[in-house]
Amino acid sequence: MKHNRMRAHFAGILVLLFAGVGQVTFAQESHIGGLTGEASRGKKLYRRYCVGCHGPLGDGRGENAPWIDPKPRDFVTGTFKCRSTPTGALPTDEDLYKSVTRGFVNSNMPSWLPLTRQQRADLVAYVKTFSSSFREEKPPSPLSMPSESAANQQSIQSGNELYQKMNCWSCHGKEGRGDGPSAQTLVDNRGYPIPPYDFSVGTRFKCGESNQDLYRILMTGLDGTPMPSFANGLTPAQAWDVVHYIRTLQMNVKRKKQTAENEKKDGGESKPVGAQPE
Amino acid sequence: MRTRINYLQIGVTAALVLLTAHGAGTRTLRAIGTSSEAREDTSGAATLSGIVKLEGSQPVATRINMAADPACLKMHSAPVMSEEVATGTNGALKDAIVYISDGLGNRTFDPPTEPVVFEQKGCTYNPHILGMRARQTLKVANSDPTTHNIHPAPQNNREWNLSQPPGSSPIEESFAREEIIPVKCNVHPWMKGYIAVFKHPYFAITSKDGTFDLRNVPPGEYTIETWHEKYGVLTQKVTLETNQTRTLEFVFKR
Ligand SMILES: [Cu+2]
Numbered sequence: 068m069k070h071n072r073m074r075a076h077f078a079g080i081l082v083l084l085f086a087g088v089g090q091v092t093f094a095q096e097s098h099i100g101g102l103t104g105e106a107s108r109g110k111k112l113y114r115r116y117c118v119g120c121h122g123p124l125g126d127g128r129g130e131n132a133p134w135i136d137p138k139p140r141d142f143v144t145g146t147f148k149c150r151s152t153p154t155g156a157l158p159t160d161e162d163l164y165k166s167v168t169r170g171f172v173n174s175n176m177p178s179w180l181p182l183t184r185q186q187r188a189d190l191v192a193y194v195k196t197f198s199s200s201f202r203e204e205k206p207p208s209p210l211s212m213p214s215e216s217a218a219n220q221q222s223i224q225s226g227n228e229l230y231q232k233m234n235c236w237s238c239h240g241k242e243g244r245g246d247g248p249s250a251q252t253l254v255d256n257r258g259y260p261i262p263p264y265d266f267s268v269g270t271r272f273k274c275g276e277s278n279q280d281l282y283r284i285l286m287t288g289l290d291g292t293p294m295p296s297f298a299n300g301l302t303p304a305q306a307w308d309v310v311h312y313i314r315t316l317q318m319n320v321k322r323k324k325q326t327a328e329n330e331k332k333d334g335g336e337s338k339p340v341g342a343q344p345e
Numbered sequence: 346m347r348t349r350i351n352y353l354q355i356g357v358t359a360a361l362v363l364l365t366a367h368g369a370g371t372r373t374l375r376a377i378g379t380s381s382e383a384r385e386d387t388s389g390a391a392t393l394s395g396i397v398k399l400e401g402s403q404p405v406a407t408r409i410n411m412a413a414d415p416a417c418l419k420m421h422s423a424p425v426m427s428e429e430v431a432t433g434t435n436g437a438l439k440d441a442i443v444y445i446s447d448g449l450g451n452r453t454f455d456p457p458t459e460p461v462v463f464e465q466k467g468c469t470y471n472p473h474i475l476g477m478r479a480r481q482t483l484k485v486a487n488s489d490p491t492t493h494n495i496h497p498a499p500q501n502n503r504e505w506n507l508s509q510p511p512g513s514s515p516i517e518e519s520f521a522r523e524e525i526i527p528v529k530c531n532v533h534p535w536m537k538g539y540i541a542v543f544k545h546p547y548f549a550i551t552s553k554d555g556t557f558d559l560r561n562v563p564p565g566e567y568t569i570e571t572w573h574e575k576y577g578v579l580t581q582k583v584t585l586e587t588n589q590t591r592t593l594e595f596v597f598k599r
């Protein structure tokens with residue numbers, strides 16, 4: 068009897084939530100692990116730390132924006148590069164929290180690790196209020212990621228073939244230097260030129276530095292940029308192969324650089340610049 | 346009071362779980378608002394037909410260079426021309442979209458159940474401009490021996506970007522809201538097309554002879570727009586009486 072009443076009560080709350088009462092609450096909050104971020108607190112932090120670039124309306128048109136390249140994120144469209152969710156979907160609160168925490172390499176967005184976890188969660192809650200998408204839609208569950216296969220020669224070879232077949236080279240170049248035939252034509256969703264990633268510059272990627280992060284970038288794509296999701300074209304096993312191959316691109320470039328430097332040291336001034344190796 | 350808070354927490358969690366489950370496995374974006382009343386009453390309906398023209402010296406089509414991908418290059422023995430501006434005889438303008446932009450009031454229309462197909466063929470889009478309905482299923486096919494990425498750049502719908510290797514099954518998507526969406530392939534920068542999404546069935550894309558037909562239009566006062574990717578938008582107002590057939594001419598000037 069008591070149980071039934073509880074069920075009725077419960078159903079009533081659910082109806083209320085679906086009627087939209089709850090959605091407002093969702094949009095004003097963020098949930099990261101056990102943390103609950105509050106937009107009202109996030110707003111004060113945003114006004115202090117973020118408004119200069121992202122602007123009071125969250126549209127990426129802060130007063131510093133004209134001098135910044137790449138341009139600050141426009142939160143109004145609800146389009147985000149670093150997600151665990153499929154292309155076209157909203158990021159999870161966790162995704163946004165990670166972005167705030169990590170910052171973005173090769174951009175003006177620093178890591179906000181100096182802020183407390185609670186403060187970062189509050190910022191995420193506030194950033195979500197700029198886009199109506201967070202009130203109208205929910206992020207789907209993150210893409211599943213099977214555990215990494217062995218990075219052996221066979222996997223690397225398969226990754227190499229896929230790098231050719233999937234036309235990765237069109238933008239990233241045959242040697243991964245970001246100099247493919249289409250590289251110069253790329254623009255982001257606001258029409259600003261955006262260079263493809265040059266694997267020779269380092270090990271850190273836009274959305275993290277681990278193999279898992281690389282796998283996620285491949286399968287979810289970087290929305291708002293020319294980097295597509297390969298979730299339709301690659302099996303999880305193939306995606307790991309591509310990850311392993313890309314790691315060798317980074318190492319090859321490093322090794323070549325080292326060899327060149329060593330040669331310079333060994334050969335001294337006697338070797339003319341640009342000389343063919345014997 | 347304390348128990349109530351607990352109930353709320355349970356409710357919130359359950360709703361999240363349900364919503365997440367609902368979202369999983371489908372990327373079809375949820376439309377806002379309601380759909381109802383699909384019964385189209387075609388008795389007394391009017392027809393609006395006509396032609397779209399381009400006035401002035403005829404543009405010279407530019408040749409597309411596919412050298413960046415040998416797989417694309419190999420598929421063509423004849424030169425491939427840009428489809429940005431295509432004209433027929435007497436200035437007839439191809440690939441203009443003619444549609445009712447205002448006047449349907451709060452009528453709503455359920456989308457057709459059959460899908461529309463947007464094909465990547467010969468490293469171009471077929472058709473160059475695709476018309477479809479909001480929430481209708483879009484199938485994107487790759488008939489080429491090379492990998493494309495299909496990348497719509499909408500303003501009012503969610504942006505997505507999917508790689509599609511040769512031989513893979515069609516990608517199924519849909520758009521929730523009305524707008525004309527530029528589509529590109531980042532691998533092949535010359536690949537540009539448009540997907541025009543309407544919430545009603547009264548739209549047409551002109552063929553090589555520049556003509557269009559809007560059938561079964563309920564009598565009323567309408568704003569008719571014609572959109573062209575290079576020449577912009579033209580607008581005319583028209584009143585359609587019961588069973589009337591009217592013709593309109595739209596003329597873009599270079
Ligand atoms: Cu393509």
